[in-house]
Amino acid sequence: MARKEMLAMLLAGGEGKRLGVLTKDLAKPAVYFGGKYRIIDFTLSNCTHSGIDTVGVLTQYQPFELNRYLGIGTPWGLDRSDGGMAILPPHVKQKGGVWYKGTANAIYQNMEFIERYNPSYVLVISGDHIYTMDYDLMLQHHKRCGADVTIAGIEVDWKEASRFGVMHVDDEDRITAFEEKPAKPTSNIASMGVYIFTWSVLQKYLIYDEANRQSSNDFGKDIIPAMMRDGLIVSAYSFRGYWKDVGTIESLWEANMDLLAEEPSLDLSDTDWRIYSVNPNRPAQYVAAGAQVISSMVTEGCVVEGRVDRSVLFYGVQMEKDSEVSESVIMPNVRIGEGARVYRAIIGEGAVIEDGVQIGDPEDEAITVVAVGQFVANDHVLLEVEPS
Amino acid sequence: MSNRIMGVINLIHETDELEHLTQSRCLATVPFGARYRLIDFILSSMVNSGINKVAVFAHTKYRSLMDHLGSGKYWDLNNRQSGLFILPPATDDLQEISRGDLYHFYQNRDYFNRSTLEYVVITRSHMVCNIDFNPIIDEHEARGADITIVCKKQHDLAGKARKVKMSSDGRITSIQENYGRMLSDISSMEMYVMKKDLLMEIVETSLAQGQDHLVRHAIFSRLNKLRVYGHLYDGYLGVVNTLESYFSNSMNLLCPEVWKELFFQPGTIFTKVKDEPPARYLESSKVNNSLIANGCRIEGTVENSILFRGVHIGKGAVIRNSIIMQNGIIGENSLIQHSILDKDVRVDCNRDIRGAERLPFLAGKRKTI
Numbered sequence: 001m002a003r004k005e006m007l008a009m010l011l012a013g014g015e016g017k018r019l020g021v022l023t024k025d026l027a028k029p030a031v032y033f034g035g036k037y038r039i040i041d042f043t044l045s046n047c048t049h050s051g052i053d054t055v056g057v058l059t060q061y062q063p064f065e066l067n068r069y070l071g072i073g074t075p076w077g078l079d080r081s082d083g084g085m086a087i088l089p090p091h092v093k094q095k096g097g098v099w100y101k102g103t104a105n106a107i108y109q110n111m112e113f114i115e116r117y118n119p120s121y122v123l124v125i126s127g128d129h130i131y132t133m134d135y136d137l138m139l140q141h142h143k144r145c146g147a148d149v150t151i152a153g154i155e156v157d158w159k160e161a162s163r164f165g166v167m168h169v170d171d172e173d174r175i176t177a178f179e180e181k182p183a184k185p186t187s188n189i190a191s192m193g194v195y196i197f198t199w200s201v202l203q204k205y206l207i208y209d210e211a212n213r214q215s216s217n218d219f220g221k222d223i224i225p226a227m228m229r230d231g232l233i234v235s236a237y238s239f240r241g242y243w244k245d246v247g248t249i250e251s252l253w254e255a256n257m258d259l260l261a262e263e264p265s266l267d268l269s270d271t272d273w274r275i276y277s278v279n280p281n282r283p284a285q286y287v288a289a290g291a292q293v294i295s296s297m298v299t300e301g302c303v304v305e306g307r308v309d310r311s312v313l314f315y316g317v318q319m320e321k322d323s324e325v326s327e328s329v330i331m332p333n334v335r336i337g338e339g340a341r342v343y344r345a346i347i348g349e350g351a352v353i354e355d356g357v358q359i360g361d362p363e364d365e366a367i368t369v370v371a372v373g374q375f376v377a378n379d380h381v382l383l384e385v386e387p388s
Numbered sequence: 389m390s391n392r393i394m395g396v397i398n399l400i401h402e403t404d405e406l407e408h409l410t411q412s413r414c415l416a417t418v419p420f421g422a423r424y425r426l427i428d429f430i431l432s433s434m435v436n437s438g439i440n441k442v443a444v445f446a447h448t449k450y451r452s453l454m455d456h457l458g459s460g461k462y463w464d465l466n467n468r469q470s471g472l473f474i475l476p477p478a479t480d481d482l483q484e485i486s487r488g489d490l491y492h493f494y495q496n497r498d499y500f501n502r503s504t505l506e507y508v509v510i511t512r513s514h515m516v517c518n519i520d521f522n523p524i525i526d527e528h529e530a531r532g533a534d535i536t537i538v539c540k541k542q543h544d545l546a547g548k549a550r551k552v553k554m555s556s557d558g559r560i561t562s563i564q565e566n567y568g569r570m571l572s573d574i575s576s577m578e579m580y581v582m583k584k585d586l587l588m589e590i591v592e593t594s595l596a597q598g599q600d601h602l603v604r605h606a607i608f609s610r611l612n613k614l615r616v617y618g619h620l621y622d623g624y625l626g627v628v629n630t631l632e633s634y635f636s637n638s639m640n641l642l643c644p645e646v647w648k649e650l651f652f653q654p655g656t657i658f659t660k661v662k663d664e665p666p667a668r669y670l671e672s673s674k675v676n677n678s679l680i681a682n683g684c685r686i687e688g689t690v691e692n693s694i695l696f697r698g699v700h701i702g703k704g705a706v707i708r709n710s711i712i713m714q715n716g717i718i719g720e721n722s723l724i725q726h727s728i729l730d731k732d733v734r735v736d737c738n739r740d741i742r743g744a745e746r747l748p749f750l751a752g753k754r755k756t757i
Contacts, residue, residue, distance in 0.1 A: 034665070034666070035665065036665070036666055036682070262670065262671075268665035268666075269664075269683065275665070276663050277663065279661040279663070281462075281656065281658055281659070281661070283421070283422070283423070283647060283651040283652075283657070283679075284421070284422030284423055284680055284681045284682075284694075284695075285667065285679070285680050285681075286642075286644065286678075286679055286680075287676065287677070287678050287680060288644070288676075288677060289676050289677040290676070291675070291676065292674075293669040293673065293675055294669055294670070294671050294672075294673055295669065295670060295671045296668075297665075297666040297667065297668055297669075298669065298680070299666040299667070299682060300423070300666075300681065303644075308669075312666070
């Protein structure tokens with residue numbers, strides 16, 4: 001097997017607890033985003049565009065839908081005879097097997113997979129984030145710094161900083177301190193959860209960390225702090241651009257709304273950096289006479305007879321006469337009945353909003369979520385409201 | 389049932405009176421219905437009928453055809469053993485390219501002989517419909533027919549089609565070219581079902597007798613000798629081989645009953661996948677009764693129109709009763725009415741372009757107006 005300079009390990013086992021009903025039967029990376037995509041499309045497309053042709057996808061929680069979606073990686077150009085995509089669930093060896101205990105343990109359990117390609121570097125990314133990034137530029141930075149590990153960082157709002165792992169960076173791009181979700185942050189450079197490791201170094205630390213019974217086997221909590229303690233070169237790669245962790249209902253909704261700006265900072269129409277996905281093959285969208293669609297994104301296979309304002313409609317959504325959707329995300333194959341109204345809501349795939357039903361409240365800031373396949377009738381209102 | 393059938397999409401000498409639209413592409417790859425090419429309809433119909441071996445007789449201008457069909461993956465025809473076969477003219481001498489389709493069938497006789505499939509369905513690419521071939525084979529067998537021709541009974545069909553006369557039991561008594569004087573409201577859909585062995589026999593005998601064309605010579609002359617029956621198709625049909633019929637059949641798609649049937653019933657129409665993002669409607673957009681493909685960005689007004697993938701409509705621009713193909717860019721405050729703009733056409737700001745209802749204005753590929 002040819003030696004690879006860098007391969008990617010994509011962590012896709014997350015449960016996404018805070019997405020509630022949206023991840024009941026679905027791993028978080030398979031959650032829909034942006035009218036036709038799933039969250040994992042962004043990182044997979046980034047790999048392809050960055051010239052990475054070997055990607056291990058680590059799955060654990062509710063993998064069926066995700067596995068079916070990924071297939072052999074064809075939509076992302078990852079159906080390769082040498083390398084390509086490999087789905088890596090927890091498995092049993094002669095001495096038995098365990099679930100992935102943490103992010104570092106997930107990689108530890110798949111060291112044999114990495115060794116097959118004997119790479120110089122390993123990129124560890126998470127399938128939970130929305131961004132476009134050239135990992136090759138980051139690798140060049142890693143080499144230039146002679147680093148053992150490079151962590152991508154992005155400047156965030158000070159008031160948001162406590163949600164992330166924040167890092168202090170000196171003039172030479174070295175990370176001098178790293179705090180995981182500090183109550184009073186002293187830096188606003190957040191870790192994006194994108195790591196490039198020199199493989200020989202990572203290998204040593206994974207084995208060392210596994211032997212430590214006290215460790216939670218996590219990159220942010222255990223591996224990186226250990227490397228810093230040992231005085232290794234831990235460098236930062238500063239990223240400018242759109243990046244969003246869509247871990248909560250609010251952030252998922254916001255990230256969708258971000259796409260509706262006149263010139264959104266995440267440009268989905270960039271022909272040099274196409275976001276690849278499994279295309280559902282539906283006819284063009286039909287906007288009927290009397291319909292109104294403004295400040296919105298609509299996908300093939302939709303039929304719009306009502307009014308759409310500041311919303312994202314996934315493929316196959318049917319909006320009947322006099323229906324209205326505003327500031328909402330409508331996932332695939334949802335039917336919105338005649339005269340129904342939907343405000344500030346996320347409607348799960350295949351849900352049916354019967355004629356005349358109202359979902360959400362235009363005066364209320366809270367986001368209403370309707371579960372996948374949910375049937376909502378006027379006398380039978382079943383709503384899951386995310387407390388904000 | 390259908391694993392007994394092979395499909396042939398015959399593009400040899402296909403009538404293409406679509407002016408600029410077929411200048412650099414064959415009729416089969418003329419864009420249609422916001423994201424398809426004409427050939428997608430018959431190819432998907434075959435696949436949905438369970439046919440998994442399809443030959444396409446490419447003839448001329450087939451670069452776009454090769455590009456579109458590729459390995460056949462998007463129609464699920466990239467099979468291990470059968471799948472899609474693109475058969476361009478196999479001639480030693482360039483002059484032979486202009487010979488009739490019998491000659492091309494003969495040149496590819498190994499392809500047919502090698503296969504163990506029993507039936508052949510031979511079609512063209514310009515009959516836009518969504519058709520299941522299984523009931524047709526059933527009827528063919530029940531009647532003990534030698535050849536079944538799929539026909540459509542409709543008097544106001546746009547486009548050019550051969551006229552057919554049928555007796556009450558469905559037997560075809562005469563066929564004429566579209567310009568013939570015979571009166572009949574039945575048109576041939578140029579879809580022929582027969583046993584493969586019969587096809588090969590007809591091909592060899594007819595060629596040996598100096599004939600050159602499968603339908604015009606070989607089948608016309610055998611209406612008395614063979615049991616040739618007509619099957620009346622009752623779904624939506626668009627005959628798209630003139631510019632006028634292209635325009636009227638495109639506009640028919642804006643009727644929800646038509647597109648629901650054509651795109652979904654009995655099966656889904658497949659096409660080559662493009663990774664365009666969803667369409668964006670900006671604050672100033674006004675869209676009414678239109679088909680919009682992914683990748684569009686609309687800031688102006690669009691009425692009774694079809695926008696293909698990646699079309700940009702500038703602020704204040706008005707598009708009415710028009711078809712704008714892939715990546716067209718319409719500048720601010722321009723008016724476009726009764727027009728067809730081929731791929732990559734750019735219209736500057738403040739232009740006024742109007743065709744007539746029966747005579748749409750047509751702008752060729754990559755024009756700047």
